Amino acid sequence: xPQRRSHVAPSAAQSExxxxxxxxxxxxxxxxxxxxxxLAEAAAASPATPDLDLRDIAFATLDPAGSMxxxxxxxxxxSGSGYTVRYAIADxxxxxAPGGALDAAAxxxxxxxxxxxGTIPLHPPILSEDHASLLPDQDRPALVWTFALxxxxxxxxxxxxxxxxxxxxxxxxxxVQADLDAGRDSPAALLPEIGRLRLAQEAxxxxxxxxxxxxxxxxxxxxxxxxxxxxxxxVEDWNAQLSLMTGMAAAQLMLQARIGILRTMPQPEDAxxxxxxxxxxxxxxxxTTGRYGDYLRTLDKEDPRTLPILEAAxxxxxxxxxxxxxxxxxxxxxxxxxxxxxxxxxxxxRRLVDRWSLTVALAVSxxxxxxxxxxxxxxxLPDLMRxxxxxxxxxxxxxxDLVEAALLAPRVxxxxxxxxxxxxxxxxxxxxxxxxxxxxxxxPPEAVAGTAxxxxxxxxxxxxxxxxxxxx
Numbered sequence: 442x443p444q445r446r447s448h449v450a451p452s453a454a455q456s457e458x459x460x461x462x463x464x465x466x467x468x469x470x471x472x473x474x475x476x477x478x479x480l481a482e483a484a485a486a487s488p489a490t491p492d493l494d495l496r497d498i499a500f501a502t503l504d505p506a507g508s509m510x511x512x513x514x515x516x517x518x519x520s521g522s523g524y525t526v527r528y529a530i531a532d533x534x535x536x537x538a539p540g541g542a543l544d545a546a547a548x549x550x551x552x553x554x555x556x557x558x559g560t561i562p563l564h565p566p567i568l569s570e571d572h573a574s575l576l577p578d579q580d581r582p583a584l585v586w587t588f589a590l591x592x593x594x595x596x597x598x599x600x601x602x603x604x605x606x607x608x609x610x611x612x613x614x615x616x617v618q619a620d621l622d623a624g625r626d627s628p629a630a631l632l633p634e635i636g637r638l639r640l641a642q643e644a645x646x647x648x649x650x651x652x653x654x655x656x657x658x659x660x661x662x663x664x665x666x667x668x669x670x671x672x673x674x675x676v677e678d679w680n681a682q683l684s685l686m687t688g689m690a691a692a693q694l695m696l697q698a699r700i701g702i703l704r705t706m707p708q709p710e711d712a713x714x715x716x717x718x719x720x721x722x723x724x725x726x727x728x729t730t731g732r733y734g735d736y737l738r739t740l741d742k743e744d745p746r747t748l749p750i751l752e753a754a755x756x757x758x759x760x761x762x763x764x765x766x767x768x769x770x771x772x773x774x775x776x777x778x779x780x781x782x783x784x785x786x787x788x789x790x791r792r793l794v795d796r797w798s799l800t801v802a803l804a805v806s807x808x809x810x811x812x813x814x815x816x817x818x819x820x821x822l823p824d825l826m827r828x829x830x831x832x833x834x835x836x837x838x839x840x841x842d843l844v845e846a847a848l849l850a851p852r853v854x855x856x857x858x859x860x861x862x863x864x865x866x867x868x869x870x871x872x873x874x875x876x877x878x879x880x881x882x883x884x885p886p887e888a889v890a891g892t893a894x895x896x897x898x899x900x901x902x903x904x905x906x907x908x909x910x911x912x913x
Contacts, residue, residue, distance in 0.1 A: 457903040458666065458847040462558045465839055469832055472550055475565050478542035483565040486543070486572065488582040489535035493604040495585060500529055500606050501628035502575055503680050506613035509570035510553065510562065512788045514583070514608045515683055517631040522592040524635055528687050529583035529606050531573050533564070533789035534800045539814035548821075551829020553791040557658040557666060557840045562791075569790045577611045584799055586687050594638025599690045601806040618676045629676065636679020639686060646780035649734025650678070651758055653751050656877065658844050666844050670877035672742060684787045685779060691786035691802045692774075698805040699768055700815075702797055702822055704785050706761040708777045709733075713756055720753040724891045733757060734778075748872060749862045749890040763794065763823040767816055794826050842906030845878045849908055850901040856913045861892045871896060871910070882910045 466473065475483075500514035516527040537543050547563055554561035562569045575581050583606045589598040610628050620627045643650070652673060659667040688704070695701025714733065721728040721736075724746045728736040737754060740747045758778055764771045776783040786798035797815055804811045859871040861884065869884045871894060880896070888894055896910040 454847040454850040454903050455665065457850075458843060459558070459664075461843045461904050461906065462556070462840065465836065465843065466556065466558075466561075469836055469839075471554055471556070471561050471832065471836065472546075473561070475546050476542055479546040480565055480567075482538065482541050482543040483536075483568045483572075486536040486538075486568065488532055488573075489603065491582055491603050491605040493585075493602050495527075495529075495604040496580065496607040498527060498606065499628065500527070500575070500608045501610040501612055502577070502608055503612045503614065503617060503629060503676075506615060508613075509566075509574060509576070510790045511575040511608075511611070512790045513684065514575045514606065515629075515632075515680075517629070517635060519631070520589065523597070524590040524594075524631065526586075526588040526590060526635065526683065526686070528586045528588070528683055528787075529575065529604070530586070530687070530787055530795075530799060531575055531790050532582040532584050532603065532799075533568075533573055534584075534796050534803075535582055535603075536568055536573050537564075537796065539812070539818075547793055547796075548825055551793050551825050552833060554833055554836055556836060557660055557844060563793060564790060573790060575606070575608050577608045580605055580607050582606075584803060586690060588686060588690070590635065590638070594635060594642050596686065596690070601690075601694075601802055603803065614674050614677055614680075618674045621676060629680075632676065632679045636676075636682045639682035640678065643682070643685075643780070644735060644738065647732050647734060648780040649732070649737055649757075649778050651737070651751060651754060651778075652678070653755065654748070656841055656879070658840050666847065668841065668844055668848065668877055685783070687787050688783045688785060689779070689781050691798050692782035692784040694802045694805040695766075695784060695798070696770055696774065696782060698801070698811065699770055700766065700811050700819070701784065701801045702763055702765040702794060702819060703771070703774055704761065704776055704783050705764050705771075705773055706758070706775075706777045707773065708775075709757040709759075717753055717757060720890065721750060723889055724749055724753075726750060734780075745860055745893075746891045748860070752862045752870075753890070763826050765819040765822055767819055793829070794822055797822060839906060843903065845876075845880075846901045846903045846906050846908050848876050849878065849898055850903050853898050853901055856895050856897045857910075859894050859896050861888050861890050861894060863890055864888070878908070880908055880910050882912060885912060888912070 498516050500516050502511045502514045512531050514529040518525050550563050553563045585602050585604045587600050588596050591597050617629050654670050654672045657669045659669050774782045784798045785794050789795035801811050858874045861869050862872050863870045895913040897913045899911050900909040
């Protein structure tokens with residue numbers, strides 16, 4: 442599934458698109474600025490005194506190129522037959538006063554929104570892209586997890602401490618992947634080794650990864666937009682395992698103390714599994730034995746049938762939510778795709794709930810009482826995060842609709858190569874090969890998932906973000 446990019450040429454469609462994107466922010470009631478009181482608090486925020494000075498540790502960050510809101514930094518080393526993994530998380534809890542104007546603004550937002558025409562941050566940029574961000578060559582407060590891993594990648598010991606750190610390098614995925622592939626030295630040199638071991642641990646637990654290609658809207662310096670379809674690089678999967686390991690450790694501390702907030706997802710029902718089996722049989726790559734996670738790991742990314750299979754599998758990854766608890770462990774604690782209890786605890790600059798998770802985890806690790814403000818506000822978090830997730834999802838899907846329409850507006854009447862990725866009755870969803878656009882279309886009876894078709898663009902309305910195709 443190679444990466445593809447398509448551009449919007451300067452035209453009337455470009456002007457229409459800019460207007461439609463601005464209108465979308467208003468429709469979704471997306472915040473555009475911070476109250477003066479919140480900005481003043483952010484500028485004056487003074488972090489807590491760290492327990493340790495770890496500035497001699499050579500931490501590095503790894504994010505998409507251009508990122509400034511750097512939540513995590515890592516340091517990896519061998520230790521006997523195993524490994525030591527240090528994972529530093531931006532100490533946002535020490536910058537945000539509970540009950541203040543900054544806290545209120547963050548609760549209203551819930552998470553950072555990545556709009557095509559600019560980011561809508563969870564915290565003011567003076568924090569998210571400066572004082573609290575783990576930028577290179579800057580002293581920064583952090584919550585540092587230290588994991589001892591055995592030769593199989595299993596965690597044998599964990600500790601969490603508040604520390605002062607200094608990142609040495611700001612890495613990006615593409616460059617690091619190139620360095621690793623070429624055998625060049627890198628702060629991430631051990632990441633493939635540790636990441637593969639952790640992926641093996643995930644497989645043993647019965648976990649599953651979907652790894653669908655992402656459609657990302659890009660805005661270029663000249664004001665044009667593009668849709669980029671890309672499959673995550675291997676280094677992204679390995680790096681994600683560090684975050685997952687940390688989230689599982691945070692969940693264990695919460696369960697130990699019987700207070701916290703977990704990210705859960707139910708196990709798919711038998712009917713969903715049966716439907717997926719039939720879909721894989723129809724596509725000619727049947728899932729016959731073993732766990733569905735193991736089956737997904739065997740798929741060939743270059744096989745054109747893989748994308749329809751992954752689209753079908755997405756029905757197995759539904760129902761994720763948050764469960765807050767205090768005093769009693771909830772009946773359901775597992776995130777089914779991870780196959781373990783899990784908490785969001787590694788992105789506090791960009792996601793509200795992580796500040797609570799980290800605060801609870803630090804208190805438990807220190808043997809201290811969980812702060813009263815956490816207990817009082819925990820019940821509010823699931824609804825706050827649900828609302829922000831709905832807004833983020835609507836922003837993402839509608840933005841892609843608008844940019845797709847602008848991409849295609851000058852091409853009404855043209856015919857494109859496509860593949861059917863799912864069918865529902867007389868209609869189905871097709872993936873255009875170039876530009877990377879997904880569309881609904883009426884299908885002939887013989888066009889099942891995985892079938893190659895040619896479709897003609899019959900209409901494109903930029904203002905509404907609507908496109909129409911007919912099978913040629």
